[in-house]
Amino acid sequence: MADNELILTDVTKRFGGLTAVDALSMKVSSGQIYGVIGPNGAGKTTVFNCITGIYKSEEGSVRWRGEEIRGMTPYQIVARGIVRTFQTIRLFSQMSVAENIMSGRHIKSSQGWWHGICPTPGSRRDEKENWMKVGELLEFFNLEEFAATPTMSLPYGLQRRVEMARALAVDPTLLILDEPAAGLNDNETAELVDTIFSIRQKGITVLLIEHDMELVMKVTDYLTVLNFGKKIAEGTPEEIQKNPLVIEAYLGSEDEDDE
Amino acid sequence: MKKLSLVSLLVFLVVMAILPHLLDTRWQTVAVTFLVFSVVALSQDIVLGKAGMFNMGQAMFFGMGAYVTAILNSHFGWPIVATVPVAIVAPVLLGIVLAAPIVHLRGDYLLVVTIGFNIVFVQVLINNLGGVTGGPNGIFGIDPLRLFGFELSSQVAIYYYAFAVLLLTLAIMINLDKSKVGRALHYLREDPLAAESIGINTRLYKIFAFGLGAGIAGLAGSVFATQYSAVSPEAFEFIQSVLFFSIVLVGGSSIPGVLIGVFVMFVLPEIFREFSTWRFFVFGFAMILTMILRPRGIWPATFGKIPKFLIKEPKNGG
Amino acid sequence: ETLKVGVQAPITGSYANEGQGIDNGTRLLANQINAAGGVMGRQIEVFTCDDQATAMASAICARELVNRGVKMIIGSYTSTAAEAAQKIYYDAGVIQTSDGTADSLTEKGYWTFLRNSFPNSAEAEYAADYMVNVKGYKRIVVVSDFSSYAVGLADATVAAIKALGGNVVSYDKIRADSQNFTPVLTNIRSKNPDVIFSAGYYTDGGQLRAQQVALGINADFIGGDANDNPDFIKLAGSAAKGAKIINVPTVDMLPYDLAKDFINDYEKTYGERPPSIWGLMNIDGMRAIIHAMEQNKSFDTRQAVEYLWNMDEPIEGITGPLKFAKDGNRIGSSYMTFEIQADGSYKIAHQQ
Amino acid sequence: METFLQQLANGLTIGSMFALVALGYTMVYGVMRLINFAHGDMVAASAFVGLTVYTQVMGQASSLFAVIAIFMLTAGLMACVGVILERVAYRPLRTAPRLSAVVSALGASLVIQNGIMLIWGPRMRIFPELVPQHYWHFGGVVISLIQVLILVISLVLMVALYLFIEKTRIGAAVRASSIDQDAARLMGINVNNIIALIFVIGSSLGAIGGLFIGLYYRGITFNMGWQYGLYAFIAAILGGIGNIPGAMLGGMLLGLFSAFISGYVSSTWADAFTFMLLIFILIVRPTGLLGERVAEKV
Amino acid sequence: MSNDVLFTIEDLEVSYGAIAALKGVSLEVQRGEIVTILGANGAGKTTTMRAISQLIKTKSGSIRFKGQELTKIPAHKIVKLGISHSPEGRRVFGVLTVEENLLLGTYSKGKVNPKTLRWIYEMFPRLEERRKQLAGTLSGGEQQMLAIGRALMSDPEMVLLDEPSLGIAPILVKAIFEQIKEISRQGVTVLLVEQNAKAALKLADRGYVLEVGKIALEGPSADLLASEKVQEAYLGKKN
Numbered sequence A: 001m002a003d004n005e006l007i008l009t010d011v012t013k014r015f016g017g018l019t020a021v022d023a024l025s026m027k028v029s030s031g032q033i034y035g036v037i038g039p040n041g042a043g044k045t046t047v048f049n050c051i052t053g054i055y056k057s058e059e060g061s062v063r064w065r066g067e068e069i070r071g072m073t074p075y076q077i078v079a080r081g082i083v084r085t086f087q088t089i090r091l092f093s094q095m096s097v098a099e100n101i102m103s104g105r106h107i108k109s110s111q112g113w114w115h116g117i118c119p120t121p122g123s124r125r126d127e128k129e130n131w132m133k134v135g136e137l138l139e140f141f142n143l144e145e146f147a148a149t150p151t152m153s154l155p156y157g158l159q160r161r162v163e164m165a166r167a168l169a170v171d172p173t174l175l176i177l178d179e180p181a182a183g184l185n186d187n188e189t190a191e192l193v194d195t196i197f198s199i200r201q202k203g204i205t206v207l208l209i210e211h212d213m214e215l216v217m218k219v220t221d222y223l224t225v226l227n228f229g230k231k232i233a234e235g236t237p238e239e240i241q242k243n244p245l246v247i248e249a250y251l252g253s254e255d256e257d258d259e
Numbered sequence B: 001m002k003k004l005s006l007v008s009l010l011v012f013l014v015v016m017a018i019l020p021h022l023l024d025t026r027w028q029t030v031a032v033t034f035l036v037f038s039v040v041a042l043s044q045d046i047v048l049g050k051a052g053m054f055n056m057g058q059a060m061f062f063g064m065g066a067y068v069t070a071i072l073n074s075h076f077g078w079p080i081v082a083t084v085p086v087a088i089v090a091p092v093l094l095g096i097v098l099a100a101p102i103v104h105l106r107g108d109y110l111l112v113v114t115i116g117f118n119i120v121f122v123q124v125l126i127n128n129l130g131g132v133t134g135g136p137n138g139i140f141g142i143d144p145l146r147l148f149g150f151e152l153s154s155q156v157a158i159y160y161y162a163f164a165v166l167l168l169t170l171a172i173m174i175n176l177d178k179s180k181v182g183r184a185l186h187y188l189r190e191d192p193l194a195a196e197s198i199g200i201n202t203r204l205y206k207i208f209a210f211g212l213g214a215g216i217a218g219l220a221g222s223v224f225a226t227q228y229s230a231v232s233p234e235a236f237e238f239i240q241s242v243l244f245f246s247i248v249l250v251g252g253s254s255i256p257g258v259l260i261g262v263f264v265m266f267v268l269p270e271i272f273r274e275f276s277t278w279r280f281f282v283f284g285f286a287m288i289l290t291m292i293l294r295p296r297g298i299w300p301a302t303f304g305k306i307p308k309f310l311i312k313e314p315k316n317g318g
Numbered sequence C: 001e002t003l004k005v006g007v008q009a010p011i012t013g014s015y016a017n018e019g020q021g022i023d024n025g026t027r028l029l030a031n032q033i034n035a036a037g038g039v040m041g042r043q044i045e046v047f048t049c050d051d052q053a054t055a056m057a058s059a060i061c062a063r064e065l066v067n068r069g070v071k072m073i074i075g076s077y078t079s080t081a082a083e084a085a086q087k088i089y090y091d092a093g094v095i096q097t098s099d100g101t102a103d104s105l106t107e108k109g110y111w112t113f114l115r116n117s118f119p120n121s122a123e124a125e126y127a128a129d130y131m132v133n134v135k136g137y138k139r140i141v142v143v144s145d146f147s148s149y150a151v152g153l154a155d156a157t158v159a160a161i162k163a164l165g166g167n168v169v170s171y172d173k174i175r176a177d178s179q180n181f182t183p184v185l186t187n188i189r190s191k192n193p194d195v196i197f198s199a200g201y202y203t204d205g206g207q208l209r210a211q212q213v214a215l216g217i218n219a220d221f222i223g224g225d226a227n228d229n230p231d232f233i234k235l236a237g238s239a240a241k242g243a244k245i246i247n248v249p250t251v252d253m254l255p256y257d258l259a260k261d262f263i264n265d266y267e268k269t270y271g272e273r274p275p276s277i278w279g280l281m282n283i284d285g286m287r288a289i290i291h292a293m294e295q296n297k298s299f300d301t302r303q304a305v306e307y308l309w310n311m312d313e314p315i316e317g318i319t320g321p322l323k324f325a326k327d328g329n330r331i332g333s334s335y336m337t338f339e340i341q342a343d344g345s346y347k348i349a350h351q352q
Numbered sequence D: 001m002e003t004f005l006q007q008l009a010n011g012l013t014i015g016s017m018f019a020l021v022a023l024g025y026t027m028v029y030g031v032m033r034l035i036n037f038a039h040g041d042m043v044a045a046s047a048f049v050g051l052t053v054y055t056q057v058m059g060q061a062s063s064l065f066a067v068i069a070i071f072m073l074t075a076g077l078m079a080c081v082g083v084i085l086e087r088v089a090y091r092p093l094r095t096a097p098r099l100s101a102v103v104s105a106l107g108a109s110l111v112i113q114n115g116i117m118l119i120w121g122p123r124m125r126i127f128p129e130l131v132p133q134h135y136w137h138f139g140g141v142v143i144s145l146i147q148v149l150i151l152v153i154s155l156v157l158m159v160a161l162y163l164f165i166e167k168t169r170i171g172a173a174v175r176a177s178s179i180d181q182d183a184a185r186l187m188g189i190n191v192n193n194i195i196a197l198i199f200v201i202g203s204s205l206g207a208i209g210g211l212f213i214g215l216y217y218r219g220i221t222f223n224m225g226w227q228y229g230l231y232a233f234i235a236a237i238l239g240g241i242g243n244i245p246g247a248m249l250g251g252m253l254l255g256l257f258s259a260f261i262s263g264y265v266s267s268t269w270a271d272a273f274t275f276m277l278l279i280f281i282l283i284v285r286p287t288g289l290l291g292e293r294v295a296e297k298v
Numbered sequence E: 001m002s003n004d005v006l007f008t009i010e011d012l013e014v015s016y017g018a019i020a021a022l023k024g025v026s027l028e029v030q031r032g033e034i035v036t037i038l039g040a041n042g043a044g045k046t047t048t049m050r051a052i053s054q055l056i057k058t059k060s061g062s063i064r065f066k067g068q069e070l071t072k073i074p075a076h077k078i079v080k081l082g083i084s085h086s087p088e089g090r091r092v093f094g095v096l097t098v099e100e101n102l103l104l105g106t107y108s109k110g111k112v113n114p115k116t117l118r119w120i121y122e123m124f125p126r127l128e129e130r131r132k133q134l135a136g137t138l139s140g141g142e143q144q145m146l147a148i149g150r151a152l153m154s155d156p157e158m159v160l161l162d163e164p165s166l167g168i169a170p171i172l173v174k175a176i177f178e179q180i181k182e183i184s185r186q187g188v189t190v191l192l193v194e195q196n197a198k199a200a201l202k203l204a205d206r207g208y209v210l211e212v213g214k215i216a217l218e219g220p221s222a223d224l225l226a227s228e229k230v231q232e233a234y235l236g237k238k239n
């Protein structure tokens, strides 16, 4: 297997006259927790959409493990081990937590279409195994008691967790998170930090967007900063924190007395 | 709920198994049609209820199955049994070919396109394309079903034939819910983009739903042609598709729901035939009232069908 | 014990008024006969089943009525519904009398079927002869809708015209009730026709005529038998004048006392005139069967039909003399061409 | 050429009637995401109401004033029916799944259609020739007074409606309600009133369409609503449902399609070809010609 | 601060079907105050806001604004009374332009106050840049700005802000919080729901802590900030 590297070269995405992403290049290496930050409307989500096949960038290339994935459909990209969560939660809201997580097992299931019409012992076994896997994920994310609860009646924080569990069910190599801490309180954010670390422990590379700087500083290994679709800085969190361009465009001056 | 479903399914099966012996021939005819319509409605449920595609053209696949059987039998002298596989496969192929370019259409646009297909289909029948459809009159005098040397022409015999087809369909429906493809349909109905983003090829599964639905409807059509020993275009008009569409929604897109839907939307009007001029007026009100009282249908589909071992009591403390 | 009579007709749906006409007529006749003591002492009991003019509902109706133990079926109005039920009545030995005009109705050899109208082919021949030989039209246009009746009549007419060496410049289809016929007519206009023959129903025919005149198409207009309805004239409005209709004598034209009395009774009972000749044709069918039973002094259906096949003298009917051929066809058609006058009345332009 | 121009006139006349009816679908759909399947039957009912107004209220007077009065009265009455329809059949289903309201609409369609049959009977009713039979000849092209009236009145109404929705405060409220009713309430918009307004406008336009049908074709039947409803609904979809200029364009195009196809291609296959063309357009432009405005971002 | 009570909630109960979301909430807001409601996910903060705006029917209890009972008033009349609401999830009108969204904010007034519009554009220059863009295609944070701006357009006396900093870049969060301070200085009363408890308490005069549908704690911000319970539960001070 080639290196689990994601390389963006000169990716450009336009909406009408607006260039949302402007000749962006970046490289995410295997095992990293990689952060993308930047002001609102800088183009972060758009970059993720270009990686995951929701948009096709007009120019540039998106290479994953040496393969060009630009122009592939989302499900083809998932099949190559890249999974994402959304900035606004997109769960199957009427379905239970367990069913939501089970959806992530789709591409790992060995069943063919004909098994939907006529089951075989093999398909029954496969079904069982996948539900077992869902059980494991419920446990990992501490969601066991909600297994049968429809996700729409869960509070926001738990929905976020379900979404992440669903993404992990795919057994991804690269997990992409769009503002996973949005709407979480400090305690929940702390839990999230732990979760992200344990995900990395499983050998999964993580790429995330986040505005919660505390979290970003704590978890990421490397950062890219976007403004107006362009990269204005990249480096380790420490470097970025001190970068005057980033402070001006994004962080704001530290005029507050922090503890 | 789960227990209730099981018990009612059992009661339903027992009642249906002895039913024809309790009815006179007219009601036997209604009962057979009930079975056939149930199969079509279930097939519609695959497309509309499970995959969430607004298909208002299911009568076309139903009609295609019926016409395949009628044409092969009356023009080419095939025995009815031999026509059945073709009556399934032809609609499946048509379903796939037609669905492929249209499944990307959203809700109401798909609805119009499927209505369009249905209208084109009926016009093909009426214009007697290829000289085999019998034009506006349709085809009469189709042979009865012959199996192992027996001629199954009585309504009771056809009843059991149709009943067997319904059981087969139910088996498929139940299995579908417990399989990868069945779940994929639910996911893509709820949120196609999220479904794509966890690796589901939504296009493929939508086409699958159309194909499977078409095949089942085609089989039902074949039974229908055998029952009436006649086919004619108006039985497959788009208005008939509207009926199947409403059945699924009134019933509520669960198996018992669809069966109740067929009963309410087809058998009840038969029962109230006496009140001919008022019946549809009242019936319309009943439809409105049903939806107001049971917006998700009389017996809605439920989710949360997950294996028992996953359901844990809430932890205390911790 | 009663004599059970079934009515199978479109009580609801597009042809509701014709269906209700058949039902009303049947019940009226039954009441009249019952008041006079019934049939050989038995009162008539009428059962009605709505076939909605569809094949499927028709088959259900047929089974229901057979179950009720009826001896005869009056209806249905459309050929499609009549045809779908034929075999069930045949199997049960129940006589069915219908105004359905499709030729195929009498081609199956079911002894139980008696047509009380005249087949499409008979009208087609008359119409072709009238257009080609009598009027000498050189450029003929035929228009029909998609119903089995209209397609049957139009196909037969086109074939008959060709057989006589006539020239059909265009054969067009319109969708029944679609009202907007100007596109088809505009196309017809470019063909410079001498005559437009409309093989559909009066509702479309009336509008076709009105729109023909509005488009300035200077061609004669001839409507087939189903155009014979007062609504044709109302729909065509000022354009009705000069249009021609081919039919057997119509409700308002029936010269027989029997007809006048029956129509009067009908009007008294229901507050309106029968919607068309077709209901009356069906009543005649019923009268013929009852007549046969009384002559045979038996309610046996096979005997009654055989009696009707073998009659020497026709029975007096509301719609004219009643006589039947062995294949179930009514014989003795007497088609004529009416021309509509400015005041809406008919003038006989030609007679068979 | 003569034939072509004549077909153009034919197509535009029928097309503007489709468009008037299509606006009713599109407006209701825009705000409620509901295909109001009862709308076609409302159109049919309007024709019957109009005829009764003419015979009973106007005492069969046929002056210009009488014709205008018939239009006003009928539109007013049908607006009330529309509001009642919404109250009874749709409002209780506001928060229900989308398709439940569609079934309710199908139920309402049955009620109205059979209601017409119970009140006015199953027979065709016939309008008198209220508009003088006046024709203009341009070369070989014949255009009648009523055609001109239909075209002009429809266009004026459509443009007025468009301006109302796009340029006025209430129009903005209508558009806001069509996107997010709760958020609209937060702005102080009385969503119930807006929906009632939608039904008033939609039903009165439908009523005018129904009267045009009566005046132009003159024969009206209790079940004629289905086909006008279907065609108008398809026109709305073709233009991009929820989109007012789309409904106009869709209606006109559908009228032209059917005119040119049944005129030039084949009358036998007119429906089939019209629908195949339509299907093709939708395959190429999945949200209709002008597109439904969508702005969904992930 | 003068004891000028503008707004009170007493014993408010709300449920979604069988699920009780609020089980007797009482609170009080004085004119010109910034009051924050804290609470874990699902505590019922948003439900409280929605109940005030009458977007959800209350089961029992009362909500009074300037002495007027709100529970008997339909939702669309609330904003006329001077309460506007920037809802959770932004709820901008996606297929309307940014400017149309802002102008709808003044629908209840019937006319636009150009000064307010100016002020909002100054606060969020990005909105002015994108005046003609469809709101639905704005980035998450841009939509949040629009939602806040739209709520302020009606020159309300009291504004309800449900997680205004959600998805907003740090630099803007600071700016928004400053603006909240500013509008409060201009006499607008603010009821604020925030996940970022520390920032919210620093900004607010007083706070309430909601726990599963009930008020668990209340008091001046400084007290709450100092309270051990709050520190543990909301400020992530367990390490």
Ligand SMILES: Nc1ncnc2c1ncn2[C@@H]1O[C@H](COP(=O)(O)OP(=O)(O)OP(=O)(O)O)[C@@H](O)[C@H]1O
Binding pocket: A015, A018, A020, A038, A039, A040, A041, A042, A043, A044, A045, A046, A047, A087, D296, D297, E137, E138, E139, E140, E141, E142, E167
């Ligand atoms: N479908 C679209 N059509 C038009 N403009 C778009 C579209 N999607 C995004 N944009 C614009 O592109 C720019 C980048 O948007 P994007 O969502 O990538 O920002 P972001 O960096 O994720 O911001 P945030 O942190 O606020 O989520 C924004 O200005 C947005 O308005």
Ligand SMILES: Nc1ncnc2c1ncn2[C@@H]1O[C@H](COP(=O)(O)OP(=O)(O)OP(=O)(O)O)[C@@H](O)[C@H]1O
Binding pocket: A152, A153, A154, A155, A156, A157, A183, E016, E019, E020, E021, E039, E040, E041, E042, E043, E044, E045, E046, E047, E048, E088
């Ligand atoms: N539409 C709904 N249907 C059913 N339950 C709901 C609904 N909306 C909210 N709830 C439930 O009501 C309770 C309170 O929810 P609310 O949204 O008010 O919480 P919140 O404090 O705003 O939380 P968050 O921080 O996640 O925004 C939760 O338990 C939630 O699950």
Ligand SMILES: CC(C)C[C@H](N)C(=O)O
Binding pocket: C077, C078, C079, C080, C099, C100, C101, C102, C148, C149, C225, C226, C278
């Ligand atoms: C008008 C009638 C001659 C029609 C005929 N009953 C048929 O449908 O065949």
Ligand SMILES: [Mg+2]
Binding pocket: A044, A045, A046, A087, E139, E140, E141
């Ligand atoms: Mg973003």
Ligand SMILES: [Mg+2]
Binding pocket: E045, E046, E047, E088
């Ligand atoms: Mg909330």
